[in-house]
Each structure stands twice: as structure tokens, then as C-alpha cells.
Amino acid sequence: MRALVKDGVGIFSPQGFLDAGSAGVLLTVEDIHATTKLNADMILVSLKKVVFFNRNGLDTFVKMFAKVKEKKNISVGFCDYDVKKYKAILNFYRNEVTFSLFSSQEVAHLFTAGYKNKNQNVLLYNEDKSQRSAMAIELHDGGHNPIIAQTEDEFKTKKNADNAYDVIIENTYLGQMGQNVAARVTGNAIIYTVSSFLDAEIGSIFNISYHNNSLNVGFRLFIFDAYKVVSMNVHALNFFSRLASSGAEYNATICFVGMTFEKTPTAFKETLEDAGIMFFDTMESILGDKELLSELGASSADSGLNRRVINKLTVTELPNFIDATVATIEMMTNSTAVKESAQVNPIKIEDHTDKIASSIGFYGDMDGMVVLIFPKDIAKKACQLLIGEETDDLELILDTLAELVNIVGGKVKSLLNDHKVSVNITLPRTYPDIDSLLEIAQDRKGVQVDLSFDNDKFLFFLTR
Amino acid sequence: MITNEKINNFIEKIPPAPKALQTTIMFLNNGELAKAAQIAETDLALKAYLKNIVNKPIYGFKNEVSEISQIFGILGVSSSQQTVYNYMMTLLSPKKWELFKLKESTFHELQAKLSRRWKQILEHLNINDMEIESAITLLPASIIVSEALFSDKKEDVELLRSVNNLDLNTILSRLCNVDLFDICEKIAVKWEMPLNITQIVQASSGFKPLEDSDLNLLGKWMHLLLFYELSQPVFIEAGLNDFIEFQIDYVGDIYDDFATLMEVS
Numbered sequence: 224m225r226a227l228v229k230d231g232v233g234i235f236s237p238q239g240f241l242d243a244g245s246a247g248v249l250l251t252v253e254d255i256h257a258t259t260k261l262n263a264d265m266i267l268v269s270l271k272k273v274v275f276f277n278r279n280g281l282d283t284f285v286k287m288f289a290k291v292k293e294k295k296n297i298s299v300g301f302c303d304y305d306v307k308k309y310k311a312i313l314n315f316y317r318n319e320v321t322f323s324l325f326s327s328q329e330v331a332h333l334f335t336a337g338y339k340n341k342n343q344n345v346l347l348y349n350e351d352k353s354q355r356s357a358m359a360i361e362l363h364d365g366g367h368n369p370i371i372a373q374t375e376d377e378f379k380t381k382k383n384a385d386n387a388y389d390v391i392i393e394n395t396y397l398g399q400m401g402q403n404v405a406a407r408v409t410g411n412a413i414i415y416t417v418s419s420f421l422d423a424e425i426g427s428i429f430n431i432s433y434h435n436n437s438l439n440v441g442f443r444l445f446i447f448d449a450y451k452v453v454s455m456n457v458h459a460l461n462f463f464s465r466l467a468s469s470g471a472e473y474n475a476t477i478c479f480v481g482m483t484f485e486k487t488p489t490a491f492k493e494t495l496e497d498a499g500i501m502f503f504d505t506m507e508s509i510l511g512d513k514e515l516l517s518e519l520g521a522s523s524a525d526s527g528l529n530r531r532v533i534n535k536l537t538v539t540e541l542p543n544f545i546d547a548t549v550a551t552i553e554m555m556t557n558s559t560a561v562k563e564s565a566q567v568n569p570i571k572i573e574d575h576t577d578k579i580a581s582s583i584g585f586y587g588d589m590d591g592m593v594v595l596i597f598p599k600d601i602a603k604k605a606c607q608l609l610i611g612e613e614t615d616d617l618e619l620i621l622d623t624l625a626e627l628v629n630i631v632g633g634k635v636k637s638l639l640n641d642h643k644v645s646v647n648i649t650l651p652r653t654y655p656d657i658d659s660l661l662e663i664a665q666d667r668k669g670v671q672v673d674l675s676f677d678n679d680k681f682l683f684f685l686t687r
Numbered sequence: 688m689i690t691n692e693k694i695n696n697f698i699e700k701i702p703p704a705p706k707a708l709q710t711t712i713m714f715l716n717n718g719e720l721a722k723a724a725q726i727a728e729t730d731l732a733l734k735a736y737l738k739n740i741v742n743k744p745i746y747g748f749k750n751e752v753s754e755i756s757q758i759f760g761i762l763g764v765s766s767s768q769q770t771v772y773n774y775m776m777t778l779l780s781p782k783k784w785e786l787f788k789l790k791e792s793t794f795h796e797l798q799a800k801l802s803r804r805w806k807q808i809l810e811h812l813n814i815n816d817m818e819i820e821s822a823i824t825l826l827p828a829s830i831i832v833s834e835a836l837f838s839d840k841k842e843d844v845e846l847l848r849s850v851n852n853l854d855l856n857t858i859l860s861r862l863c864n865v866d867l868f869d870i871c872e873k874i875a876v877k878w879e880m881p882l883n884i885t886q887i888v889q890a891s892s893g894f895k896p897l898e899d900s901d902l903n904l905l906g907k908w909m910h911l912l913l914f915y916e917l918s919q920p921v922f923i924e925a926g927l928n929d930f931i932e933f934q935i936d937y938v939g940d941i942y943d944d945f946a947t948l949m950e951v952s
Binding site for chain 2: 225234236244245271273277550608629630634637
């Protein structure tokens with residue numbers, strides 16, 4: 224069984240009866256190994272569809288948690304349970320609960336730095352005062368507004384107030400939280416959150432492959448949210464200097480926001496500035512200034528310096544890319560997808576109205592990026608199998624389009640592998656409109672293919 | 688990936704129940720065990736299946752039982768009919784399983800376990816009804832149908848499930864507006880199985896509760912029994928644990944009773 228990663232959280236979803244026998248087969252050594260390699264801020268086991276478990280069954284997953292924490296130092300735990308299951312888990316492990324317990328995935332997401340909806344009003348209660356405080360601190364750090372109920376009665380009264388809170392937290396327990404450098408995407412900038420003392424450990428808690436993939440997929444502005452950094456030593460200084468040097472190849476900009484140098488030598492700041500790192504007092508001073516964003520490369524993720532022409536290998540393998548796209552659309556829609564025309568030129572989209580797009584990068588023996596552009600309604604149709612219901616929720620449609628392009632990427636990888644071409648794929652990106660796509664793809668030369676299914680047209684673009 | 692045309696082709700290719708089986712079932716329906724055994728003896732494959740299945744440990748016979756008349760005599764009318772229906776299902780199963788890591792013997796093991804435990808449940812519920820006892824035999828048809836429809840799409844299914852937690856039943860119903868249990872119903876109709884059987888099996892999907900509360904209750908027990916068995920290591924290893932989605936809320940009110948009966952601890 225493998226975890227499904229969404230929004231930085233990897234979820235295992237076992238179902239049925241969980242005891243030593245079943246859990247041992249559900250989670251193999253290979254599965255645990257694969258989990259330690261996942262790009263996730265948190266690993267959870269959902270108990271939503273588990274009707275029975277015993278301690279031996281949970282132990283298999285708890286051992287996996289220990290391995291993941293040892294390798295990646297991220298948060299781990301169980302989620303999606305009722306009060307009976309919550310009490311049973313606490314009872315099984317009593318004073319040795321080394322993992323977290325989140326009553327739902329929504330609650331768990333509040334404790335991840337990558338959570339999209341900040342500023343949530345959260346009512347929380349736990350009979351253990353230290354737990355209440357720990358949760359409040361984590362939520363506050365994550366940009367939410369925690370309201371602590373000091374007694375059960377107070378909690379019940381507040382809980383019954385209509386629409387007073389966005390989320391209510393109960394039956395939740397915080398184990399040791401992860402200390403990985405959490406990453407989130409804001410527009411075309413990637414924000415990493417770092418805290419406390421920055422030392423040699425930064426090398427192991429910073430996900431360098433995520434960073435490199437982000438560079439590959441076209442991100443050019445990386446902001447370190449350093450409000451909570453107390454100090455930095457020479458090992459961390461070297462790490463950030465090297466990071467800035469390697470990013471220079473891509474014309475990437477690295478910024479630090481909110482870093483005070485009260486307990487860090489000011490000479491360090493100069494060294495970092497020499498390496499090209501910029502310093503800002505507040506996040507607002509970057510994200511709120513469009514001109515500055517543009518200058519730093521975040522409004523135009525493609526700096527132009529990394530723009531390369533389609534090469535022979537890409538053209539040779541083009542049929543595989545188109546086959547992967549056609550096969551995926553056919554699989555998702557049960558209709559025949561048809562290639563209508565193909566030409567090599569800079570991306571050209573006649574009508575920008577109501578169109579959305581998604582892209583995925585690949586790198587390895589060859590590199591480049593596949594972009595799919597759909598009219599919004601056609602995207603909904605193409606994603607019907609994944610969405611499952613009628614929706615006009617743009618965020619959901621974009622998320623699902625990202626899943627679709629992820630499948631295309633997986634198929635490309637597999638087809639190229641058959642031809643002994645080894646590539647890895649990046650995380651998918653989505654674009655809510657054509658303007659945001661053009662910020663990264665404008666003037667890029669590539670192969671543009673018009674495709675259709677059920678006479679619904681969409682566009683495929685392969686570029687480097 | 689899966690089209691209605693493919694489903695229709697699959698249903699069209701289901702052979703009618705062999706004459707010997709039809710006659711055996713007819714005699715069993717009339718309670719004529721000796722005549723049923725006499726006819727069953729003429730079908731060598733049926734004979735071999737019956738011998739193999741009733742000598743499995745779950746049936747608990749101390750000595751090997753080899754004669755059909757002896758088997759029917761020990762099983763009684765209801766369980767004999769149930770076992771003959773189980774054999775009919777195996778006629779649909781593939782020679783080689785591709786989607787699921789199953790062997791013929793493992794599939795028979797699943798049939799035997801479901802059948803015995805279903806009987807135990809019916810005894811617990813004080814239900815003595817031949818048709819209801821046979822209802823469990825249709826349930827594994829959902830596995831056979833999954834194998835038939837998805838075996839050549841294994842990679843696509845894996846790719847799809849690597850980005851979205853969809854079970855095979857949901858994929859099928861979203862693509863074709865028909866689910867695995869609807870196809871099971873069509874098999875049952877083709878084999879002239881009693882209506883009760885199809886109704887209970889449809890309810891056992893977990894998301895199509897019946898208005899008839901008695902039959903719906905049986906649907907709940909069957910859904911939970913299926914996941915109890917599919918949580919056994921051998922069936923998890925075969926990839927059966929998540930081919931359909933477990934509807935935990937559907938079985939909430941009977942779980943404690945089930946756990947006591949099955950001695951789950």
C-alpha cells in the first residue's frame with residue numbers, strides 16, 4: 224500500500240480490519256522505504272474506513288512512523304477517527320504516544336505550513352493543558368487564530384455557537400511535530416518556512432530535490448520566511464551560499480524575510496548578500512509589490528535565460544508525449560482523442576477566454592515541459608472520472624487537472640522508459656488563466672499540437 | 688478505459704448454466720437430494736469441485752468426503768444448493784488471474800469461507816431460507832467481473848490510483864454509469880437466480896440500501912463479511928482489499944454484533 228500525496232500530506236487509507244496479519248501485508252518493507260522518499264510535510268494513516276484495529280495492527284504503522292521521522296523529520300500520525308477510536312489509541316500507547324492524532328484530515332492540514340487557507344478561526348480543546356498550548360502555538364505559527372477553551376463546559380458552549388469558528392478541534396493530540404522546512408507556493412514564488420537555530424541540520428531538513436524540481440519547472444523566486452529564526456551559524460551560512468550559487472544558473476532569486484541579526488554576526492548578512500541573497504523586513508514588502516515581484520522574477524517565472532530550443536531527442540520522442548496525452552484523455556473520458564495538427568512555433572493561443580492550463584516538467588536523459596491547455600468546460604469533462612460530480616469550483620477543477628497532467632507525466636515516464644530513456648517528473652503546476660501561463664511560456668518555442676476528443680478541442684504544448 | 692460496449696460483450700459471452708447444473712438445482716429446490724446427487728455425478732468438473740471444497744478445513748469434516756450423495760447428505764439442501772451455485776460462479780472465473788494475484792485454489796478458499804460464515808450469520812439471525820443462503824455465492828462474481836473488465840488495463844488503473852484514491856467500482860460507475868454489482872445482477876438474471884439473491888447482493892455493495900429493512904440488514908451483514916474476509920492477509924496480498932470501497936457507516940449498527948459472532952478481538 225502506498226500513500227497518496229496531496230497538498231504536501233501523504234495519506235495511507237487502509238480499510239476493513241487491521242491486525243498484525245493484515246497490517247503486515249498492507250505495509251511492506253518496500254512501502255515503508257517508498258514513504259521515506261516521498262515529498263511530503265506530513266504522513267498520516269486515515270482510519271476512516273477501518274472498522275476494527277488492535278495494537279498489533281497499529282504497531283506496524285507506528286514503526287513506519289518512526290522510520291519516516293528518522294529519515295525525514297516530518298510530522299506523522301493517525302487521522303479520521305471517532306472518539307471511541309481516539310480513546311482506544313491513547314489507551315494502547317498511554318505515555319508513549321510519539322505520533323500525532325488528528326480527528327480529521329482538515330484538522331491535520333491546519334498544522335502544515337503548506338495549507339492554503341490561512342487565518343482560520345479555530346476553536347480548540349484538549350483536557351491536557353500542555354496539549355492545548357502546544358496546539359495553539361502551532362496554529363498561531365501557521366497563521367491561524369486559535370481560541371482555546373479552558374474547560375469542557377466552555378468548549379461545549381462555544382462549540383454550539385453558530386458559524387463562530389471555521390474549524391473546531393477536539394480529540395486531537397500533537398505528538399512531536401516535524402521540523403522539516405515546509406514549503407508552500409504563492410503565485411509563482413515558493414516560500415520556505417525556517418525557524419529557531421539554523422545550523423548544519425538545515426542540510427538534512429531542507430528538501431533539496433523539491434527545490435531543484437521547482438527550479439526545473441520554472442519557479443524563479445524563493446523566499447525564506449525567517450521571522451522565527453533566532454540565529455544562524457557558519458554551516459547554515461555555507462548552505463545558503465551554495466544554494467544561491469546553484470540557483471544563479473537558473474537566474475533564480477533567493478530572499479530572506481524577517482531575519483534579525485541580533486544573535487547572528489552581521490558579517491554573515493554581507494556574505495549572503497555577496498552570494499546574491501536579498502533581505503526584506505516583511506513578507507508584504509515583497510508579495511504586495513508587483514513591480515518588485517516582476518523584477519525578482521516571480522511575476523514572470525521564466526527568466527528567459529533558461530529558454531532552450533527543442534532538440535532532436537525531444538522531437539524523436541514527441542510521439543510518446545502525444546501518445547501519453549491521448550491515452551490519458553481516452554482513459555479518462557472513454558472517447559477517442561484525435562491529433563488534428565502539429566507545428567513548431569512559440570506558444571500561440573487565439574482566444575484566452577475561460578481557458579485553464581496545467582504543466583509538468585521532466586528531467587533526466589532529456590528535459591522539458593508538457594503543457595495542456597483546456598477550455599474550462601472541456602477540462603471539467605476531461606476530469607469527470609476524477610471529480611465524480613458536477614462542480615464549478617475552479618480550485619477543485621485545477622487540482623484535478625493537476626492530477627490529470629500527473630497521469631500524463633507518469634505515462635510519459637513509462638513510455639520513455641520502454642525506449643530506454645530515463646526521466647523523472649516534477650510536481651504539476653496549474654494556471655487559472657492563460658495570462659498566468661504565458662508568464663512562464665511566452666515566447667518559448669516548442670511543438671504545439673491541437674488535439675480533440677468528442678469534438679472538444681484542447682491544446683498540447685511541449686517545450687524546453 | 689472501460690466502455691459500455693465492453694461490458695455488454697462480457698455479459699453476452701456469459702454462457703447459460705449447463706443443463707446438468709440446472710437440473711441439479713431444480714432437484715435441490717424440490718428437496719430431492721438423491722436425484723440431485725445422481726445428476727451431479729454426471730458432471731465430472733462439478734463432482735471434483737464439490738469434493739475439493741467440502742474437504743477444506745473450514746467445513747470441519749474429520750474424514751474425507753468423496754461421494755456426491757454423501758456430500759449433499761451432509762450439507763443438507765440449502766448448503767448443497769449454495770455449493771452448486773458457487774461452482775457455477777467458478778465457470779466464469781479466468782484460467783489465469785492477471786489483475787488480482789489469485790489462484791484457482793485461493794478463489795475457492797474465498798468462496799468456501801464466505802459461504803460458511805454466511806451460514807453462521809444466518810443461523811445467528813434465525814434465518815432458514817435456501818435462497819438467502821445462496822445469495823452469498825453471487826458476491827464473488829464482483830471479483831470475477833473486475834478481473835474480466837480491468838485485467839488488460841492494470842497499468843492504467845495503477846496510474847490512476849497513484850493520483851486519486853478511486854476503487855474499481857467507482858471508476859466503472861463514473862465511466863459507464865454501471866457498477867460491478869449491476870453486472871452481477873445481470874449474471875444472476877441470465878442464470879435465473881432468485882430475485883432475493885440479486886437484491887441482497889446489490890445492497891451488499893454498501894451504497895445502495897434497500898427499502899425492505901430485512902433484506903437491507905442482510906446487505907449490511909454481507910458487506911461487513913466481505914471486508915472481514917478481504918482483510919485476511921492472503922486476500923490483501925491478492926489485491927482484493929480495496930477493489931471496492933468499504934462503507935463503514937453502512938455497517939455501523941451491526942458491527943458489535945458481528946464482532947461478537949466472529950470473535951473479533
